[in-house]
Amino acid sequence: MKYHQLEAFYQVMLTGSISQAAKNLGRTQPAVSMTINGLEEQLAAKLFDRHAGRIMPRTEAKVLFEQISPVMQQLRDIRLRFNRVESMPMPRISIIAASNAVTHLVPSAIADLAAGGQEFRVMNGSSAAVVLEMENQRHDIGLTDQGIGEVPLSSPLFDAEVFKVPVCAIYPRGLIPAAGAALSVSDLAGLQICSLYQENLMAQALVEKLGQPRVEFASLFPMACYAILNGSVAIADCITANAIFALTRGTLAAECRPIADIEPSPYFLMRSRYRARSQRADRCYETLGAALRAQQAFRGF
Template structure:
């Protein structure tokens, strides 16, 4: 398989039609169809069910797409870097983070760099959000300069620089009966409709361990981002139990952030590709991330990377 085939496949998956993919890629419809057909022949299975001009991805196409898209991001980075080298430009910063950190801590850290003056801020920044697993994948494959992700992150091939810790919080509507309380106890949460994370290997697991069965925790809604949880709470659907970055970094009018009487730590790590020298803008950005976290997250504590297994 070649880049031409993969780009055609990704475009059809995204746009839903061969004609639209051709327009987006600047190719003819027959050329895109041929690229897809060649790819299917090489793979030995169909990627799309065809019904006239419309196509429907097969189950195998969805499984393949995630890997293809990650690979294309890396190839595009290589292409961009090759052009930058030709123009003798400084290497841009490629930063990937989980949604909570990409929308709060990362921009705040970049703002600190910008405030330090023109020479401190990179000429170009690529900032994107991804799941924790995708952040790890990008750093392992060296397509990014720096990754910010929730823990655990014990993969070989990563340099974990430090661990950030801050207590999780509850977010409720200002008119909710719990909004007037100083801290929310297990008893206060008993019987409440709870909205929290769906990934049981990260924050969700710590929420359940801390609150336990004795509190009769009723998880009415689980979701993949804290922002979704907070917006569900804003709609009156329950109490959002979330990490603090989104709660404090993206305040929403009409919503109140409440501390929890029980400690539920949120852990995140700052990672770079293993063995790759950290210097210049990347080094300054790591320091700026710490400053931003201290400013944004109430109760922030910086932990040594060596404590990873002990903390978890």
């Protein structure tokens, strides 16, 4: 049985008329009659009695109609839903990213594409939220740091690339004497340290090297501002530091140097496997990848 045969039969049963079924389907009456004949041949059963130009459903037709009615209704509902989706002004590329990446890196990376007419929806969330949203195929692209849990690199629901971004110290200008391009953990001994909340895996690793921070923050921007204004050192990655310096445009009297003996912070760029692909989405993904690769080498501020 083929769909067009069941569709013709369903309409004939609903209307009680081959001619009306043909009108509903946008076909000719002979075409619908031939379709019904073909269905009867496949089923090896007669579905209708024909008397004086009228048709009467037999028991076989009533049984078949009862069986296929739920399926035909479900198909109708699906068609209606997709018609509504097509009429909605949905963004063409949807991105979800962790707050430190969505503050500056993502907006700056997609700016040229947006200026060229590309539509975006950019959301932010915790690392766990980004992973969950990508597993549910709700966004084309996801970008997150380590967060409080491991990011599944072998997920069957999205592809992922890993980028290693240097960890930096952000502090008031002159707090740490200039002694080279990079710092070591020993250079921070005795200074007040602030970092992201301890549930963050990167922050947990920092405690082992630097001790318990004086102040913890859930967000990077107030953390850096606090450190700069209160003689402390904020430990963050290069993406965070770039966001702070780009957005404050030199209004904060601050310095930033990488910490050589702390492992780089991993960032994960993800692409949903089951959302529709397009050349523009590919270009956006490549643009974000290039922006992340540029962050893997500390270039100073």
